[in-house]
Amino acid sequence: MFDLEMTEDQKLVRETVASFARDEVRPISRDCDESGHVPPALAEKGFELGLIHSALPEDVGGFGEQRSAVTGAIVAEELGWGDLSIALHLLAPRLVAYPLLDAGTPEQKKRWLPAFTKRFQPAGAAIVEPRYDFDTLTLATRAKRSGSNWVLDGSKCFVPLAGDADVLLVFAQTDAGPQAFLVERGTPGLTISEREKNMGLKALATHEVELKGVTVPADARLGGEDGADVARMVNLSRIAVAGLATGVARGAYEYARDYAKDRQAFGVAIAQKQAIAFMLAEMVIEIDSARLLTWEAAWKLDKGDDATRECVLAKRYASNAALKVTDNAVQVLGGHGYVRDHPVELWLRNARGFTNFDGLAIV
Amino acid sequence: MKILVPIKRVPDPQTNIAVKPDGSGIVTDNVKFVINPFCEIALEEALRVKEQQGGAEVVLVSIGPKVTQEQLRTGLAMGADRAMLVVAEEELDPATAATVLKKIVEAESPDLVLAGKQSIDDDANQVGQILASSLDWPQATFASKVEFSADKKEVTVTREVDGGLEQVAFALPGIVTTDLRLNEPRYASLPGIMKARKKELKEVPLADYGVAGAAKVKTHKMAPPPKRSAGRKVETVQELVGLLHTEAKLI
Numbered sequence: 001m002f003d004l005e006m007t008e009d010q011k012l013v014r015e016t017v018a019s020f021a022r023d024e025v026r027p028i029s030r031d032c033d034e035s036g037h038v039p040p041a042l043a044e045k046g047f048e049l050g051l052i053h054s055a056l057p058e059d060v061g062g063f064g065e066q067r068s069a070v071t072g073a074i075v076a077e078e079l080g081w082g083d084l085s086i087a088l089h090l091l092a093p094r095l096v097a098y099p100l101l102d103a104g105t106p107e108q109k110k111r112w113l114p115a116f117t118k119r120f121q122p123a124g125a126a127i128v129e130p131r132y133d134f135d136t137l138t139l140a141t142r143a144k145r146s147g148s149n150w151v152l153d154g155s156k157c158f159v160p161l162a163g164d165a166d167v168l169l170v171f172a173q174t175d176a177g178p179q180a181f182l183v184e185r186g187t188p189g190l191t192i193s194e195r196e197k198n199m200g201l202k203a204l205a206t207h208e209v210e211l212k213g214v215t216v217p218a219d220a221r222l223g224g225e226d227g228a229d230v231a232r233m234v235n236l237s238r239i240a241v242a243g244l245a246t247g248v249a250r251g252a253y254e255y256a257r258d259y260a261k262d263r264q265a266f267g268v269a270i271a272q273k274q275a276i277a278f279m280l281a282e283m284v285i286e287i288d289s290a291r292l293l294t295w296e297a298a299w300k301l302d303k304g305d306d307a308t309r310e311c312v313l314a315k316r317y318a319s320n321a322a323l324k325v326t327d328n329a330v331q332v333l334g335g336h337g338y339v340r341d342h343p344v345e346l347w348l349r350n351a352r353g354f355t356n357f358d359g360l361a362i363v
Numbered sequence: 364m365k366i367l368v369p370i371k372r373v374p375d376p377q378t379n380i381a382v383k384p385d386g387s388g389i390v391t392d393n394v395k396f397v398i399n400p401f402c403e404i405a406l407e408e409a410l411r412v413k414e415q416q417g418g419a420e421v422v423l424v425s426i427g428p429k430v431t432q433e434q435l436r437t438g439l440a441m442g443a444d445r446a447m448l449v450v451a452e453e454e455l456d457p458a459t460a461a462t463v464l465k466k467i468v469e470a471e472s473p474d475l476v477l478a479g480k481q482s483i484d485d486d487a488n489q490v491g492q493i494l495a496s497s498l499d500w501p502q503a504t505f506a507s508k509v510e511f512s513a514d515k516k517e518v519t520v521t522r523e524v525d526g527g528l529e530q531v532a533f534a535l536p537g538i539v540t541t542d543l544r545l546n547e548p549r550y551a552s553l554p555g556i557m558k559a560r561k562k563e564l565k566e567v568p569l570a571d572y573g574v575a576g577a578a579k580v581k582t583h584k585m586a587p588p589p590k591r592s593a594g595r596k597v598e599t600v601q602e603l604v605g606l607l608h609t610e611a612k613l614i
Contacts, residue, residue, distance in 0.1 A: 009556055011433070012440055016551040050553030063554035 004295070006074070014074050020049055021082030029083035032203035033346050036195075038089040043120040046090035051075070052097055053117040060109060061117030067101075069236060069298035072363025073243035077291065080247025084350040085203035087244055091361045092160045095125035096169045098236070098362050099180060103228035107219065112167065112182065122164035125180075126156035126209050127171045127237075127359035136171075136178070136234050136358055141211060143172035143181060143221075150181060150221060152189075152214040158357045162192045162207035169222065170211065171230065171359075178230045180222040189214040200349030233362065235301060235308055238315035240361035242294040245318035245354050246287060252329035252347045253283040259342075260332050276332055283325045290318035298363070319354035326351040364419040364515055366409040367473035369464055370402035370438060372431045373484040386584040398434045401479025405541045407548040408509055409477045410442045416515065420444050424467055426460055428452050432564060439559035440551035446562070451569040456580035457489035463572045464490065465497050473536065475518065480505055480540040491540035501533035505542040 006014065024045060032038055047053070056062025079087035097116040100109055115121050129140050141154025152172050162168060170181045183190060191210040198206065222228040257280055260271035270276045297310035326348040330337035337344045374380055375395040383390055398406070406423070413419040423438045423446040425431045435446040449463055468476060481488035495502035503520035507528065510519045519532040523542050551559075597603045607613045 008433075008436065009560065012436060012551060012556045012559075013553060015437070016440070016553070016556065020550050048552060049550055050555070054553035054557065063557060065553065065557050 010071055010074055013071060014078060016049065017075050017078040018081070020046070021078050025079070025082030025086050029086060029203075030340075030343060030346065032083065032086060034202075036202050036205075038086050038203050040120070042086065043090060047120040051090055052093045052121075056097060056101060056113055056117055057109070060113040062113070067098075067363075069239050069301040069363045070295060072236075073239050073246075073294050073298045076240050076243025076361065076363060077247035077250065080244035081251040082247075083203070084244060084248050084347075085201045087247075088160060088201065088204045088360050090120075091240070093121050093123045094362050095160070095359075096123040096165075096167060096182075099125075099169055099222055099228065099233050100182075102233070103180075103223040105219070105224040105226075108182070108222070108224070115166070121166070122161040123167060123169075124160040124162050124165050125169040125171065125359055125362075126159045126162070126183075128156065128158040128357055130155055130157040130208065134358075137231065139171060139173040139178050141170070141172040143174045143179060146215065148218045149215050150218065152181060152183070152211045152216065154211050156209040156211070157196065158206045158360065159192075159209045160204055160206050160360055162209055163195065163205055168209065170209075170214075172211075174227075176227065179227050180230060180233070181216055182220045182222060183211075183214060183216055187214055187216065198353070200346070200351070200353050202349075231308065232301075234359065235297075235311040237359045237362045238311040239294060239298045239301065240363045241354065241358070242290065242297070242311075242314040242318035243363070244361060245315075245322035245351070246290045246294060248347055248351050248354075249283070249287045249290065249318075249322045249325035252326040252344055252351075253280070253287055255342070255344060255347075256280065256283070256329035256332035259336075270332075279328050279332060283328055286321040286325050290314070290321040293317050322351040322354050323348075364412070364416060364475065365422065365471065365473040366412060366419060367422050367424060367468060367471055367476045368402070368406050368409050368438075368443065369476070369478050369490070370406065370423055370425050370434060371399040371479070371482045371484075372396050372425065372427045372434045373399045373482050376400060376483050382585050382587045386586060388582075388585060396430070396434065398437060399479050399482040399484070401481060401483070401541055401543070403479075403548040404543070404545050405477040405479050405539075406438055406441060406443060407546045408506075408541060409475075410549070411546065412475075412509075412511070413442070416511070422447070422471060422473065424464070425449070426451050426455055426463055426569070429566075435564055436559055437551050439562045439564065440555040441549060442555060444562065445564070447565045447567065449567050449569055449572065454582075455574075456578045457487045458493055458579050459574050459577050461490050461493035461497060462574050462577060463569070464494050466572055468494070468498060474515075475535055476500075476538045477509075478538065478540045480542055491538055495538040498538075501537040502539070503531050503533065503537070504540040506539050507542050507544045509539055509545070 053062040054065040055067040058064045093116055100112055143150050143152050166185050168183050170183045171178055189212045193208040196206045260276050261269050263270045293314040297307050297314040300307035300310050329344040330348050336342055375397045378394055381390045409421045413421050421443045423435055423443045426449040429450055431448055439446055478491045505523045506520045507523045508521035517534050520539055522529045
């Protein structure tokens, strides 16, 4: 009844993504944070790894890999361990490609998916709205029928890579609940503002997006007349965010643990002091708990169940765990944790966002 | 062209290794195992040759415990065409490993054997050379560049030797062992991992090669290297020169 053993393929996937995170992502994460950019060459390397197109169908140029939320959570954890900004940048094209894969009409897939199989294709989803009572499933951005067209009005924020994207997936409220719309760059009424200046995630370009009377044809609605299961998309997004949060936390814990074993005070390594040892133990418990909740939720989604409850718990728990663990990591390093010579302050700034944003990634 | 790439399963060079208290080996619990880095470079080179020449076949072979499947799967995911594992639970000495490889080379008749110059566990640096000599094939070790003639019948290898670079050329078939600066191995891609599932991974028991009791080298005991002792600070240059003369006897 119970088995948490990864499949052979999952082990290989984890190993290759972990090597990529260790050798390619970590070494440049500080520079990316300072410069505010992810080098295009790295985005291309991430693409070549198959992060986007391995799951896309063969007839559009992908490899037709069976997608799994559990494998997605494993990949997210390893990339989050490398660097959260870079991870979100590398995974951003999924925000358009995966909903298209799950809910797109054959025509929509044929039109939009091939671009995602050729090279790194900047794209993002516009979900979050700049208002205090934001709720993913009750949006203030409206989509109204006008003849055969849809007219979109509203404001969005935290839209990743919006400045470079050819197409955004905009979530808006219809009479039948929230739905998603493919909106091309340059559509009249669509305004993409300057980059947001965020506390963390500094390497990730996010933008506010304004929609004023943006008119799109009927076939811009994801899934056409049938529409799309937005609730399931939101759940898949929660798994991605929970996996990333687990990875951020694990990275910070490992750094603090190694530091504590090395740093001498009063003649012993500080890891020998209970005040530090207890803190490290708490950090591990948080991380393992977050991972187990995430894997359980992902497993239920893979079975096809409605896993909203589990996804909410996983995302909420992992978000809090990432904040707590990165904060503790800064504390373990003491004064050294607060200076930029060590990465823990960067990880704390990045982790702070988990409880503020939504829908920045999807599995 | 057919290229045979022997690979070895070794502890990840990025992990800390501890010697068992009784000196019989290293502690393997919680140690990650990987493809020996030099073997990985050899595989990468073989894959590049395959991509450049088209139509080449890259065959992986390893001798090791059954779990070595993991490393062969990784190699297949990187792009090798098929793999073969000689299942041996005991570690083989270089000469015995070369004897097994010789029989595999005779059966497969590759145009080229591309191997790592040494494995990072025992650093013997012998298998490629012994294999070449027992097959009476030409060899080029410590390769930092490998180039083929237009008719693909000859290979020119740039070798890293003491004091510079040396170029050697020979007609195939032959053996090339790779140095660190030859290339940077690729990552196994996610689609590559998926494709690897369908590739052949054949297992053969060591007994089929009739090398029982052939080992010439036996490991008696392992010990960690001595801890480096702390340095000393001196007040003046004269004092340092004096100590180098009287104590270290270097000048």
